[in-house]
Amino acid sequence: MSSPVLQVRDLRVTFRSEGGDVKAVRGISYELARREVLGIVGESGSGKSASALAVMGLLPETARVEGSALLDGEELIGRGDRELARLRGRRIAMIFQDPLSALTPVYSIGYQLAEAVRVHRDVSADEARRRAMELLELVGIPRAGQRASAFPHEFSGGMRQRVLIAMAIANDPDVIVADEPTTALDVTIQAQILDVLRTAREATGAAILMITHDLGVIAGLADRVAVMYAGRLVETGTVDDVYGRPRMPYTLGLLGAIPRVDESGRGPLVPIEGAPPSLVDLPPGCPFAPRCPLVYDRCLEVEPALLAIGEAGQRAACHRSSVIEEGDLRPVDVFPLPPSTSPARTHDRRAQRPVVLAAEDLVRHHPVLRGAVFKRQVGTVRAVDGISFEIREGETLGLVGESGCGKTTALLEVLELRPPQGGRVVVLGRDVAQLDARERRALRRDVQVVFQDPLASLDPRLPVSDVLAEPLRTHRFPAGRTSARVRELLELVGLAPGHAARYPQQFSGGQRQRIAIARALALEPKLLVLDEPVSALDVSIRAGVINLLEGLRARLGLSYLFVAHDLSVVRHIADRVAVMYLGRLAETGDVQRVYDAPAHPYTQALLSAVPIPDPTLERERRRIILEGDPPSPADPPSGCRFRTRCPKFAALDDDLRGRCIEEDPALAAVTEDQHAACHYAEPMHVV
Amino acid sequence: MSVPSDQFSSVLPSAEPTGAAAALDETRVPSRWGLVLKRFRRRRLAAAGLAVLVALFALAFLGPYLGHWSYTDHDFNAFLEGPSAAHWFGTTQTGADVYALTLRGMQKSLIIGLLVAVIATGLAALVGSFAGYMGGWVDRVLMWFVELLLVIPAFLIIAILSPNFRGRTWLLLVLVVAAFLWMVTARIVRGMTISLREREYVLAARYMGVSTPTIVFRHILPNVASLLIIDATINVSVAILTETGLSFFGFGVQPPDVSLGSLIADGTSSAVTYPWLFGFPAALLVLIVLSVNLVGDGLRDALDPTSGTTG
Numbered sequence: 001m002s003s004p005v006l007q008v009r010d011l012r013v014t015f016r017s018e019g020g021d022v023k024a025v026r027g028i029s030y031e032l033a034r035r036e037v038l039g040i041v042g043e044s045g046s047g048k049s050a051s052a053l054a055v056m057g058l059l060p061e062t063a064r065v066e067g068s069a070l071l072d073g074e075e076l077i078g079r080g081d082r083e084l085a086r087l088r089g090r091r092i093a094m095i096f097q098d099p100l101s102a103l104t105p106v107y108s109i110g111y112q113l114a115e116a117v118r119v120h121r122d123v124s125a126d127e128a129r130r131r132a133m134e135l136l137e138l139v140g141i142p143r144a145g146q147r148a149s150a151f152p153h154e155f156s157g158g159m160r161q162r163v164l165i166a167m168a169i170a171n172d173p174d175v176i177v178a179d180e181p182t183t184a185l186d187v188t189i190q191a192q193i194l195d196v197l198r199t200a201r202e203a204t205g206a207a208i209l210m211i212t213h214d215l216g217v218i219a220g221l222a223d224r225v226a227v228m229y230a231g232r233l234v235e236t237g238t239v240d241d242v243y244g245r246p247r248m249p250y251t252l253g254l255l256g257a258i259p260r261v262d263e264s265g266r267g268p269l270v271p272i273e274g275a276p277p278s279l280v281d282l283p284p285g286c287p288f289a290p291r292c293p294l295v296y297d298r299c300l301e302v303e304p305a306l307l308a309i310g311e312a313g314q315r316a317a318c319h320r321s322s323v324i325e326e327g328d329l330r331p332v333d334v335f336p337l338p339p340s341t342s343p344a345r346t347h348d349r350r351a352q353r354p355v356v357l358a359a360e361d362l363v364r365h366h367p368v369l370r371g372a373v374f375k376r377q378v379g380t381v382r383a384v385d386g387i388s389f390e391i392r393e394g395e396t397l398g399l400v401g402e403s404g405c406g407k408t409t410a411l412l413e414v415l416e417l418r419p420p421q422g423g424r425v426v427v428l429g430r431d432v433a434q435l436d437a438r439e440r441r442a443l444r445r446d447v448q449v450v451f452q453d454p455l456a457s458l459d460p461r462l463p464v465s466d467v468l469a470e471p472l473r474t475h476r477f478p479a480g481r482t483s484a485r486v487r488e489l490l491e492l493v494g495l496a497p498g499h500a501a502r503y504p505q506q507f508s509g510g511q512r513q514r515i516a517i518a519r520a521l522a523l524e525p526k527l528l529v530l531d532e533p534v535s536a537l538d539v540s541i542r543a544g545v546i547n548l549l550e551g552l553r554a555r556l557g558l559s560y561l562f563v564a565h566d567l568s569v570v571r572h573i574a575d576r577v578a579v580m581y582l583g584r585l586a587e588t589g590d591v592q593r594v595y596d597a598p599a600h601p602y603t604q605a606l607l608s609a610v611p612i613p614d615p616t617l618e619r620e621r622r623r624i625i626l627e628g629d630p631p632s633p634a635d636p637p638s639g640c641r642f643r644t645r646c647p648k649f650a651a652l653d654d655d656l657r658g659r660c661i662e663e664d665p666a667l668a669a670v671t672e673d674q675h676a677a678c679h680y681a682e683p684m685h686v687v
Numbered sequence: 688m689s690v691p692s693d694q695f696s697s698v699l700p701s702a703e704p705t706g707a708a709a710a711l712d713e714t715r716v717p718s719r720w721g722l723v724l725k726r727f728r729r730r731r732l733a734a735a736g737l738a739v740l741v742a743l744f745a746l747a748f749l750g751p752y753l754g755h756w757s758y759t760d761h762d763f764n765a766f767l768e769g770p771s772a773a774h775w776f777g778t779t780q781t782g783a784d785v786y787a788l789t790l791r792g793m794q795k796s797l798i799i800g801l802l803v804a805v806i807a808t809g810l811a812a813l814v815g816s817f818a819g820y821m822g823g824w825v826d827r828v829l830m831w832f833v834e835l836l837l838v839i840p841a842f843l844i845i846a847i848l849s850p851n852f853r854g855r856t857w858l859l860l861v862l863v864v865a866a867f868l869w870m871v872t873a874r875i876v877r878g879m880t881i882s883l884r885e886r887e888y889v890l891a892a893r894y895m896g897v898s899t900p901t902i903v904f905r906h907i908l909p910n911v912a913s914l915l916i917i918d919a920t921i922n923v924s925v926a927i928l929t930e931t932g933l934s935f936f937g938f939g940v941q942p943p944d945v946s947l948g949s950l951i952a953d954g955t956s957s958a959v960t961y962p963w964l965f966g967f968p969a970a971l972l973v974l975i976v977l978s979v980n981l982v983g984d985g986l987r988d989a990l991d992p993t994s995g996t997t998g
Contacts, residue, residue, distance in 0.1 A: 415894045416894075440896075441896045444894060444895060444896035447894070448895070449890075449891060451887040451890070451891065452887075456887040457890075457891050459888040459905075459906050459909075460993065461719075461906075461909040461912070461990060461992065462719055462905075462909075463718070463722050463992075466718055466719045470892065470897065470905070471896075474895055474896050474897045474901070503992035505993055506992075516891075519891070
C-alpha cells in the first residue's frame with residue numbers, strides 16, 4: 001500500500017455539557033489509502049460523525065479536539081479556520097446527510113456549484129459555469145444546462161444529493177467525507193446515489209470516508225470497514241473479514257440484528273440487550289461489557305485495546321476475541337435468542353380465518369388550492385387512488401413503498417374509521433360508512449396505532465402511567481383496576497413496572513417505542529396499525545422491538561397492518577406484502593413469493609436496490625437502477641403509472657409500449673397467491 | 688390556568704389485590720397531577736413565593752384589624768407625618784393613615800390582579816385551543832370575534848361604559864379589564880395548538896377515541912402551559928397597572944376607595960420628599976408581582992418534565 005492520504009492518530013473529541021464532559025470520541029486511529037473507501041459504522045451517539053467533523057475542522061468552538069490527523073503529511077488538527085478553509089473543498093470535501101440544508105435556498109444550483117469551483121481556483125465566471133455543467137452531467141443530472149438555473153427547492157432529495165456530490169468533487173479532492181449520504185433517501189434513490197458515488201470516485205480518484213449506520217450500504221461500497229462503539233473503534237478490517245468473520249461481540253450482534261431481504265427465515269433476530277452507555281461517566285472496562293453475553297471479570301476492569309487478530313490486518317478490541325476466533329462463533333452462538341414464537345401457517349388455513357380489515361378501492365384525493373381570498377382548485381393530488389387489500393386474523397400485511405407513494409395516507413384513512421372519499425373500508429366485518437358516532441368509538445377499541453417516532457407519539461407532559469391509562473379511561477375501564485393494568489402492560493412489553501412514574505423523555509428510543517406499543521395494546525385490540533414502528537430506532541434496539549412485535553402477535557392473536565419503507569424488515573415480519581407506487585398497488589401477495597420472484601418491474605427494482613450486509617453477495621448482485629424520481633401524484637402519467645421509470649417499458653418496442661401508455665393495468669394474478677399490476681408481468685429472481 | 692379535574696385518577700389503590708401484578712408491586716402508580724404537585728413542592732423558591740403571596744393576602748384582609756385607623760378616617764393632628772407608633776406607615780396630607788390605605792388598596796389590587804389574570808388567560812386558553820384544535824367554522828367564528836375585539840379601542844370603550852358601573856360592584860371592572868386582555872394570547876395559543884394538533888400523540892389519542900374536550904385539556908393545554916403561565920404572571924401586573932390608569936382617569940376604583948395603583952399614582956410626585964406615601968404601596972406591589980412570578984416559574988417547571996430535576 002502506498003502512503004496513506006489521510007492518517008488519523010489518537011483522535012479525541014470532548015464536548016462540554018452541564019452534566020460533565022461528554023467524551024464523544026475517545027482516541028481513534030485509522031488510515032485511509034488513496035482511492036480507498038473506508039466505511040465507519042456505528043449507531044447514533046457512537047461518535048462517528050463527531051470524528052469526521054473533527055477531521056474537517058467543522059466542530060463548534062466549544063468542542064475540544066486532540067490528537068492528530070495528517071492529510072498527505074499535513075496536520076489538520078489545531079489549524080486555524082482560515083487555513084483549513086483553503087484545504088476544505090479543494091483537498092478534502094464533505095457530503096452531508098441533509099442535502100436541503102446543505103444548499104443555500106436563495107441561489108441557483110448552477111451558481112452555487114460555480115462558486116465552489118471559483119473559491120479555490122482562479123478561473124473566469126464562464127469557465128466556472130462550464131465546469132459546473134460538466135459536474136452536473138457527471139453526477140447524472142439530465143439537461144444540466146437548464147437545471148443549473150433551478151433553485152434547491154425545485155430539486156428532489158436525490159437530485160440535491162447529486163448536486164452535493166458534484167460540489168464535493170468540483171476540485172478533485174483527495175478525500176471525500178460522506179456523512180450518512182443516503183440515510184434521508186428512499187431505497188431506489190439510495191441505489192442511484194451510491195452509483196453516483198462510485199462514478200465520482202472513478203472520476204476523481206479520491207478516497208472516500210463513508211460514515212453510516214447501515215451495514216448494508218457499506219458492504220457494497222467499502223473496501224475496509226471500521227465499527228465504532230461508545231467513541232472508540234471496536235473492530236476494523238476488510239469488509240470480507242469483518243462481515244464474514246467478526247471477532248467482536250458488538251459486530252456480531254449488529255450483523256445478527258439486521259433482518260436481511262434475502263433471507264426468508266422467520267426466526268427471531270439477535271437482540272442486543274440494553275442501550276449504549278452515557279459518554280459522560282464511563283465506568284472502567286469495556287464499554288460494551290454491560291450488554292455483552294461473553295463478559296467476564298477482566299472486561300469490567302480493563303478496556304481492551306484494538307489488537308490485530310488473524311493475518312489479514314483485521315483488528316478487534318475485545319478480551320474474548322480469541323474465544324470467538326477459536327470457535328468461529330456466529331451471532332446466534334454468542335447472543336441468547338428469545339424462543340421462537342411465530343407459529344407456522346399454512347395456506348388453506350388462511351381462507352378460513354375471518355377478515356379483520358378489508359379495504360376496497362380506497363380513494364383519497366387532496367385538492368390543490370390556490371388563491372388567498374377566493375380559493376380555487378387547480379389540481380388534485382391523488383394520494384391514494386383505488387387500492388384494495390385485506391388482512392385476516394393473526395396475519396401481518398406489510399404495506400411498502402417509497403416516500404410519497406401514499407402509504408401513510410392509506411393508513412390514516414383506515415384509522416379515521418369514517419366513510420372514505422371513494423371505496424369501502426370494512427373493519428371486523430363492519431362497513432365504517434355505516435357507523436354512528438357511538439359505534440365508531442366502540443370500534444376504536446379494536447383498532448390501535450403505533451407511530452414511527454416514539455418521542456412524538458407520547459405526550460411529553462404525561463408520565464408513563466397516565467400515557468398507558470389514557471386508552472383505559474377513554475373506554476371506561478374500571479378505574480380501580482387501571483393501576484394494575486398499567487403495571488401488567490409495562491411487563492408485557494419488557495419494561496419494569498416501577499418505571500410508571502417517569503416521563504417519556506427519560507427513556508431511550510427503544511423503550512419509548514415499547515411504551516407506545518403497550519399503550520396500543522392496553523385495550524386488547526384485534527388490529528394494530530404500525531406506521532414505520534422501527535425505522536427511527538438503532539439497529540441493535542430495532543431487533544428487540546421486532547422480536548417483541550412478533551411475540552405479541554403470536555401470543556395475543558393480533559393482526560398487523562405494518563407500513564414501512566424498509567423491505568428487509570417487512571420480509572422478516574410480514575406474511576403478506578402490498579407494494580405501493582404513486583397511490584396504487586403495484587404488487588401484492590404472499591411475502592415469500594413476492595420476494596423470491598417479484599413480477600412487477602417496480603418490485604424488482606425496489607428489491608434489487610436494498611443493500612444486503614454481505615460484501616461478496618453485494619458485489620455480485622445485479623442491480624436494477626431506476627431512472628429519475630417518482631412523478632408527482634398530482635399529475636400521474638397516463639396508462640401505467642410506473643412507465644416513466646420502468647426498465648421494462650424502456651426495453652419494449654413501440655407496439656407493445658402502446659398498451660402501457662393507454663391502458664391502466666389492473667392487479668392480475670401471476671401465480672397462485674401473487675398479483676401484479678403490469679401488462680407484461682414476469683416473475684424474476686432478484687435477491 | 689384552567690386545570691381539568693382528574694376524575695379517573697389512577698392513584699386509586701387497586702381494588703383487587705389478587706393476581707401477580709398486584710402482588711409484585713404494591714406501590715401506587717402516581718398520576719400526572721400528583722407528580723406535578725410533588726415536583727412543585729420540591730422548588731424552594733416557588734414555595735417561598737406561594738408563602739409570601741399567602742402572607743400578603745393575610746396582611747391585606749386581616750391587617751386592617753390590627754391598625755387603629757380605618758382607611759376613611761382622618762387624623763387631624765397628623766398631616767404628612769412619617770411612620771410612627773400611631774401611624775405605622777405615616778399619614779397623607781389629609782391625615783389619612785397610609786397603613787390602612789395601603790392595605791385597603793392591596794385588597795383591591797390583589798383581587799383585581801389575580802382574578803383578571805386567571806380570567807384573561809383562562810379565556811385565552813379556552814378560545815385559542817378550541818379554535819385551533821377544531822378548526823373549520825368554530826375557528827373562523829372565534830377568530831373573527833377575537834379580531835373584532837382587537838380593533839376596538841379598549842380604553843375608549845371602558846371609558847364610555849364606566850358611568851354605568853358607578854355604584855355597582857367593582858368586580859364588574861375585573862370582567863371588563865379581563866375582557867380586553869386575552870385576545871393576543873388567544874391568537875398565540877391558537878397558533879401553537881395548530882402545530883400540536885398534528886403531533887402524533889394527539890393523533891394517537893384521537894384514534895383511541897378520546898373526545899375533543901379531553902384531548903384539549905389533557906394534551907393541548909398542558910403543552911402550552913409554559914406560555915399560559917408566563918402570560919398569567921404578566922397579566923397580574925398589567926391588570927394592576929391598567930386599573931391604576933383607569934382610576935387615574937376616574938373610571939376605576941373611585942375615592943374614597945383606593946387601590947395600590949391610585950396610591951402609587953398619588954404618591955409618585957412626593958416620592959422623594961415624603962417617601963412613605965410612595966414607598967409602602969410600591970414595595971407591596973413589587974412583592975405581589977415577584978411572588979406571583981415565582982409561583983408561576985415553579986408551576987411551569989413542575990409541569991415541564993424536561994426542566995431541571997426529574998420527578
